[in-house]
Amino acid sequence: MSSPLRILLVSARLDRHARQLLTAFEAQGATASLASLSSIGIDTDKPSGLAIPGFGDALPDAVCVRTMDGGSFEAVTRRLAVLHGLKALGVPVSNDASAIEICTDKSATSFRLKAAGLPSPWVVCAETREAAEAALNRAGGPMVLKPLFGSQGKGLKLVRDPADLPGPEDIAGGVYYLQRFAAKPVGTRWTDYRILVSAGRAVAGMRREAANWITNIKQGATALPMVEPDGELAELAVRAAQAVGADFCGVDLLRDTEGRAQIIEVNSMPAWTGLEQATGLDIAAIRAADLLARLKGDTREPETIASLPRAV
Missing domain, CATH: 3.40.50.20 (Rossmann fold)
Structure with missing residues (x-):
């Protein structure tokens, strides 16, 4: 034995x-x-x-x-x-070190998504206020200033005018990461999507809803089931995981003002409390099964939602 x-x-x-x-x-x-x-x-x-x-x-x-x-x-x-x-x-x-390094660095993630031809809001990442101001002037609309290494919606700032930009000494690491603001409200609520990718397939998804444009669960957003399967979002999430080299990740997406799907971020070390609440799936069991299958050389076929392990 x-x-x-x-x-x-x-x-x-x-x-x-x-x-x-x-x-x-x-x-x-x-x-x-x-x-x-x-x-x-x-x-x-x-x-x-x-x-x-x-x-x-x-x-x-x-x-x-x-x-x-x-x-x-x-x-x-x-x-x-x-x-x-x-x-x-x-x-x-x-995930291996390379995937973690890419996903932890938002600029590296944006670069990989662009290189893979995937839809993602325009990004400028620079180390001078002058370059950040030029980006805002080019954008013709608001951009989101994010910490390069931030997570869980912390430290986000919506900037509409160069005067709103903090000085380099007041931003994390002196690096400006600016992403075009692509979100749109539905009535009085803001919404986006988190798709969990494991072993090359989308295994879970949720819709996140909040009273403001920051839709992270840690910032008070509500986790809701995706009303109907969205094959386009699932496909983009799988392709985003491939672009950053992650075999387990959470991909954040939204639909912009014209209804186009946009990849916002890829998280190589995602939490899954909200996904469990929204789907009833046992994410840890899925994660463990996929890694053990890889060791045994098993091919993981896309399951139906009903066949995936459920949370107790």
């Missing part, structure tokens, strides 16, 4: 999502161990060059990245080097 597959679950903390993943891997016959990237050492005296808590001199069969610890530029660079190292040693890493 073969030994169970050993999964390293990388998470900055043992939050609800990490607990769900540990349970999901165990329920599907694997053993899962939790460690933060900050606790994994690079040690060239070890056979692999890595010191992974709980693994001794062995390597995991696969790595599932839930979240990364925050820290200095040097600390984050070292932690990403751990993920790069694991992949170089032949360990499947999901």
Whole structure:
């Protein structure tokens, strides 16, 4: 009898999502161990060059990245080097360091979407106020100023005029990331969509609705079921995941004032509380099953919604 597959679950903390993943891997016959990237050492005296808590001199069969610890530029660079190292040693890493680096950097994501020919609002990312002002003048309408490395809707600012721009000393890292404002309200409500992509297919989707244009669940938006399947949004989400090299990600999309689908962001470490509420699906079970299927060489076919695991 073969030994169970050993999964390293990388998470900055043992939050609800990490607990769900540990349970999901165990329920599907694997053993899962939790460690933060900050606790994994690079040690060239070890056979692999890595010191992974709980693994001794062995390597995991696969790595599932839930979240990364925050820290200095040097600390984050070292932690990403751990993920790069694991992949170089032949360990499947999901998502790998390259995908995380691209998705964490909004400008890199925008560049990849553009290179793939995918619809996304016009973006200018620059390090001078002059370049940001020129972008606003060219836009002929409002743009959203976003932190380059931000998430969960924090730090967003709608700017309509160059006078609204903060100075470089007042923005994160001194970098202006400006994205053309493409959202439109439906009556008094604002709405967009989050599509979850796993193993090359769209497995879940929700509509997010809010009283203002910031529609992140963490900012108070409501998670609602998508009233009807939207094949165009699902296809674009899958293509966006391919463009950034992610095998598990949340893709945010909306329809602009002319009804055209636009990809706004790609999140390589998405939370799924809202998706569970909107769909009733067990996202952790889907995540675990897809990674284990990859290890076993199974091809994941698109399931019907009814066949996907449900949350208890």
